[in-house]
Amino acid sequence: MxxxxxxxxxxxxxxxxxxxxxxxxxxxxxxxxxxxxxxxxxxxxxxxxxxxxxxxxxxxxxxxxxxxxxxxxxxxxxxxxxxxxxxxxxxxxxxxxxxxxxxxxxxxxxxxxxxxxxVRTDKEDALWTIYGDANIEYKIRDLFGKAKRQISCMIGERYLKFIEKVKIRDVSLKLIVISDDEALQGKLLALFPGKNADVHVISPAQFSVPPPFAPPEFVEITKLMNFENTLELIIDDEELLMIPPFISSSVSVLNTRNKGAILQTKMFSQLNWNRFIDGGEMPFPPPPAPKKKRS
The missing domain is CATH 1.10.10.10 (Winged helix-like DNA-binding domain superfamily/Winged helix DNA-binding domain)
Incomplete structure (x- = not known):
């Protein structure tokens, strides 16, 4: 001094x-x-x-x-x-x-x-992009916390830390975590106890298995994907948060209240749930074989 x-x-x-x-x-x-x-x-x-x-x-x-x-x-x-x-x-x-x-x-x-x-506006139907881990964490925690009826979520293990300490209401929870850690199932059940929680762990390798009627390009498509990047979160059928499973050095999130986007994502989520959890087949018949033209 x-x-x-x-x-x-x-x-x-x-x-x-x-x-x-x-x-x-x-x-x-x-x-x-x-x-x-x-x-x-x-x-x-x-x-x-x-x-x-x-x-x-x-x-x-x-x-x-x-x-x-x-x-x-x-x-x-x-x-x-x-x-x-x-x-x-x-x-x-x-x-x-x-x-x-x-x-x-x-x-x-x-x-x-x-x-x-x-006040509801037409802009709620737009697709918004969220960047940065801190903003993504906040949005995930915000949606989990404000759900009033149901949460449907498929999430890579990398995002699990964002929801470990979040408090949710007594709502219906359907959660798939993509991870190779078999012991994670018990930890998840402890994090989300209660009869309304249906929690499962699926390995990334399971996603690499072609579903019925997959196009021939499926194997090549999976080479361009990192399933642990996946995030599909729908709350109350009103809001969607989604991160595609692409290989990327940076992560961005799509956020929307668009009903069409929500229903489409929900449909594919249900297909995955039916395939990996319920052990069923895709709930639609194979496409008809193209008719051969007469020479």
């Missing part, structure tokens, strides 16, 4: 930029954060000392001091000239956290009310 000949701190190096950013995140402006940090450094100080130390304008310092006093983060001592001191950092952080918590609870209640009045 650098001091002047009078023993005063002379540089902002004593106040880390990271501290100012953290105080910003807790709701303080740049000036409020810098003035509060300066007051913590001083046992008590006049406005002029803070102005000299921070090298910011007199009006900005006085405005910050008044704001800090109104918030209860600083105490103004009646004297001429007036002197200011900061409340303890522990008390200040608790005060700011309580303020954020109260604001968050009020905002959540108001937003839930707005969500119930949601």
């Amino acid at each position: 650098n001091l002047t000949p009078h023993g005063r701190i002379s540089t902002m190096e004593s106040i880390p930029t990271s501290l100012i950013k953290s105080l910003n995140d807790l709701g303080l402006s740049n000036y409020d954060a810098r003035v509060y940090a300066a007051l913590v450094l001083y046992d008590n100080a006049e406005a002029k000392e803070i102005i000299d130390f921070l090298s910011i304008s007199k009006p900005s310092v006085y405005e910050a001091l008044d704001h800090l006093a109104d918030m209860g983060l600083a105490v103004k001592r009646i004297s001429k000239p007036a002197r200011y001191s900061a409340i303890s950092p522990e008390m200040a952080i608790n005060l700011l956290m309580d303020k954020h918590r109260d604001a968050g609870e009020q905002a959540l209640a108001a937003l839930i009310t707005l969500e119930k009045k949601k």
Whole structure:
């Protein structure tokens, strides 16, 4: 810490930029954060000392001091000239956290009310693309959490960490996890207990076996796929989240409320369920052989 000949701190190096950013995140402006940090450094100080130390304008310092006093983060001592001191950092952080918590609870209640009045638009039928693991994780957890009647999901093991700690309602859950880990079945049953959960583990190799009436190109198609990338998630027959099983260095998700896309995906999901879980055949007859033309 650098001091002047009078023993005063002379540089902002004593106040880390990271501290100012953290105080910003807790709701303080740049000036409020810098003035509060300066007051913590001083046992008590006049406005002029803070102005000299921070090298910011007199009006900005006085405005910050008044704001800090109104918030209860600083105490103004009646004297001429007036002197200011900061409340303890522990008390200040608790005060700011309580303020954020109260604001968050009020905002959540108001937003839930707005969500119930949601205006439906034609754009809900569009296909939206979501990028980035953090955004994908949030969307998966969001859909699992808000399902009210049923969840139908086929998911690669790589995404399992996104739903391990998610809380879901007592809804019908049909879940297929694509993995070579045979012990995963027991773990999944523990994660999703209850009579409404129908959970299974299918190996990627099983998906490579051609289904009945598969086209001749099926073997070549499977070489271009990584089934562990698969994600098909439908909630309440109202919203779809899908990641195709393609080989790719980056992952993007298709998200839609389009009824046609949902019903088509649901149909193919049911075909897979019938094939891998129920052990049945494809529920449609083979296509008729093309008629030979008479020469």
